[in-house]
Amino acid sequence: MKIHRNASLKNFNTFNVDEKAEILFEIDNIKDLSNILSKENKKDEILVLGGGSNILFTKPYKGIIINLKNKGVKIIQEDENSVLVEVSAGENWHDFVLWAVQNGFGGVENLSLIPGNIGAAPIQNIGAYGVELKDIFYSCKGLMLDSFNEFELKKSECKFEYRSSIFKSKLKGKTIITSVQLILTKSKHNFNIDYKDLRDNLSNTKLTVKKISDEIIKIRQSKLPDPKSIGNCGSFFKNPIVNISKYISLLEKYPDIQAYKLNDSNYKISAAWLIDKSGFKEKKEKNVGVYSNQPLVIINYGNASGKELHSFANHVKGTIFNNYEIKLEEEVLII
Ligand SMILES: Cc1cc2nc3c(=O)[nH]c(=O)nc-3n(C[C@H](O)[C@H](O)[C@H](O)COP(=O)(O)OP(=O)(O)OC[C@H]3O[C@@H](n4cnc5c(N)ncnc54)[C@H](O)[C@@H]3O)c2cc1C
Structure with a gap:
């Protein structure tokens, strides 16, 4: 087990965001878990972290982060x-x-x-x-x-x-x-x-x-960009699901819309299509942008902070809502 206090999270998330954690435990033996949890006694502030490939840190984490490394x-x-x-x-x-x-x-x-x-x-x-x-x-x-x-x-x-x-x-x-x-x-x-x-x-x-x-x-x-060379978390948003009447009204306005029928009542709309058609193709704002081959992927060009990435994602989300009255939902956990 390794314990890091005031630890940098840069190597623990694939967005490569450099936020801090008050305490980070790297645990390879799960027998150590109950010990740590009862000793630290801060149950409400525990975050379990895996490879950090679906998480965006926008501020320092006040509490315990447990990074499980048990193998088998x-x-x-x-x-x-x-x-x-x-x-x-x-x-x-x-x-x-x-x-x-x-x-x-x-x-x-x-x-x-x-x-x-x-x-x-x-x-x-x-x-x-x-x-x-x-x-x-x-x-x-x-x-x-x-x-x-x-x-x-x-x-x-x-x-x-x-x-x-x-x-x-x-x-x-x-x-x-x-x-x-x-x-x-x-x-x-x-x-x-x-x-x-x-x-x-x-x-x-x-x-x-x-x-x-x-x-x-x-x-x-x-x-897809390899997170080892370009910070990202894969798809930032889920593909939104709409009912059939919404789908028909979208189809009338945008005959080339990309969507998949889920069942008789619902359609899944391609979030990548919505983002692309809203002018975000290869868009770059300072350190943040949309990946050229896949508009659903938001990338960190270098030293973007979690806040910058989040505010860019909110900008995308707001634009999609204004254009299509569809509320995108984040796939990535925002901390
Ligand atoms: C380039 C790229 C491509 C991707 N492609 C896909 C794809 O095709 N399909 C897809 O579904 N996802 C995809 N993802 C997203 C991501 O890889 C998955 O969601 C993955 O399962 C996250 O694993 P992680 O260990 O990194 O989780 P983390 O980012 O560390 O955590 C994600 C969430 O899981 C919780 N968590 C992690 N470990 C545990 C645990 N042991 N117990 C309880 N909670 C836990 C965390 O608290 C957090 O809420 C992609 C990501 C990237 C960067």
């Missing part, structure tokens, strides 16, 4: 078709995907190269290329921050939705997830190449878990 990947049950795997929260998500791919286990290949740690994956039900965590999720274990009681929540209890879960609503800020259990396929893989880019490049080949993962890595590297 274990197969805990197996039959001829599937494996149940328990992964510690501090494992890097993409390293785990590579482990699954190497072993020929299916289910997470479409989620290749998503930054961050396993422990954060259930928080927003990470998703990409037609697959979401919920599709392979079995349960997660952890501690309640108020009582330090252990919990295990099964899939149906996690209330997974598009980029959301019970950990963003009723249990927001109330838990530390210490491990996640996922069910992966060993045979009869359920490959998903519905996305155009994937279909175009893979439809004439014999699909394998590795081929899909490799293709997704290639596509993502061509479209």
Whole structure:
């Protein structure tokens, strides 16, 4: 365990924002958790941090930050078709995907190269290329921050939705997830190449878990900025969901609007399209801007503060509301 007081968070968030934390614990053994929590006794001000790839610090954090680094990947049950795997929260998500791919286990290949740690994956039900965590999720274990009681929540209890879960609503800020259990396929893989880019490049080949993962890595590297060289948190906003009458009125005004039918009543509008059409394509204001290949990604060109990034994001949000009467919702947690 490492303890940092008045610690710089610059290397703990992928926006590379240089805010401070009053106390930061880097914890590799979860047995240390209850000790720290009871000693420090500041339960209301605890923030659990993974890889910092979905969080924007706009001010110094007054309180305890717990950065979980516990490691371990274990197969805990197996039959001829599937494996149940328990992964510690501090494992890097993409390293785990590579482990699954190497072993020929299916289910997470479409989620290749998503930054961050396993422990954060259930928080927003990470998703990409037609697959979401919920599709392979079995349960997660952890501690309640108020009582330090252990919990295990099964899939149906996690209330997974598009980029959301019970950990963003009723249990927001109330838990530390210490491990996640996922069910992966060993045979009869359920490959998903519905996305155009994937279909175009893979439809004439014999699909394998590795081929899909490799293709997704290639596509993502061509479209998204690598946080190691350009500070960002991926998509800053969620794609807004509107009802059918709103969708029809938008379609009448903007025949080229990009949207996906979710069901008979609702459509998901492409936030990237809204941002692009509102004049933000490659927009740069001082240290902050919109990424050229993907307008949903707000980037830190260098030394932007969290406040600058947030105020730029608010400017985008306000403009979209004025233009389309659609309120964008942040995907990134703002602190
Ligand atoms: C380039 C780029 C591309 C991305 N692409 C995608 C994508 O395709 N799909 C997608 O869904 N996301 C994407 N993201 C967002 C991000 O990678 C995911 O949300 C990821 O799961 C965040 O993991 P993290 O460990 O960095 O979480 P953090 O940013 O550290 O934390 C995010 C939230 O989870 C909470 N949290 C973290 N760990 C725990 C824990 N152990 N217990 C309880 N709460 C916890 C935090 O308190 C916070 O609320 C992208 C980000 C980047 C930078």
